[in-house]
Amino acid sequence: MIRINKNIEIKESELVFSFIRSSGPGGQNVNKVATAVQLRFDIASSDSLNEDVKTRLISISGRKVTKDSVLIIEARRFRTQEKNRQDAIERLITLIDKSSQKRKSRIRTNPSPASIQKRIEGKKKLSEKKKMRRYTDH
Numbered sequence: 001m002i003r004i005n006k007n008i009e010i011k012e013s014e015l016v017f018s019f020i021r022s023s024g025p026g027g028q029n030v031n032k033v034a035t036a037v038q039l040r041f042d043i044a045s046s047d048s049l050n051e052d053v054k055t056r057l058i059s060i061s062g063r064k065v066t067k068d069s070v071l072i073i074e075a076r077r078f079r080t081q082e083k084n085r086q087d088a089i090e091r092l093i094t095l096i097d098k099s100s101q102k103r104k105s106r107i108r109t110n111p112s113p114a115s116i117q118k119r120i121e122g123k124k125k126l127s128e129k130k131k132m133r134r135y136t137d138h
Contacts, residue, residue: 002089004096010048015089016040019081020074036076039088044069049096056099071095 001009019034043054043065058065065071073095075088111119 002093004093005100008048008053008096008100010041010046010096014041014046014048015092017085017088035079035081035084036074037081037084037088039073039075039085039092041071041073041092042069043071052102053096053100057096060099061095 002012002015003009016039018038018040020036020038021034043049043057046054049057054069057071058069061071064073071092073088073091075084075091077087078084
């Protein structure tokens with residue numbers, strides 16, 4: 001079980017890892033060893049997440065999610081499979097944790113009378129300045 005936060009845990013069996021060759025630094029090691037990790041997490045069939053979290057996760061993840069609601073995370077920052085695997089898991093945890101937090105709804109407020117007055121005075125000042133710039137003779 002992978003703990004996301006105090007309310008959410010996902011089973012490791014829901015994660016599918018595949019190892020691919022990485023690009024970037026590493027010399028001959030890059031050509032021989034498949035160190036990059038591709039993590040796949042099927043959001044739609046996951047029992048660990050409720051529908052609200054699934055919806056927010058799909059919208060937050062953007063292009064990382066396929067049409068079939070499979071989240072794909074590629075990790076190739078490190079030179080070892082294990083570090084890249086951990087990196088992919090940590091990125092998944094961050095995404096799910098972020099999607100589990102509900103955004104606070106904005107409370108509409110009215111401007112105070114003093115701020116309205118200040119705004120109007122600023123507009124009048126600017127208007128006077130522009131009036132002074134105008135040509136008097138045409």
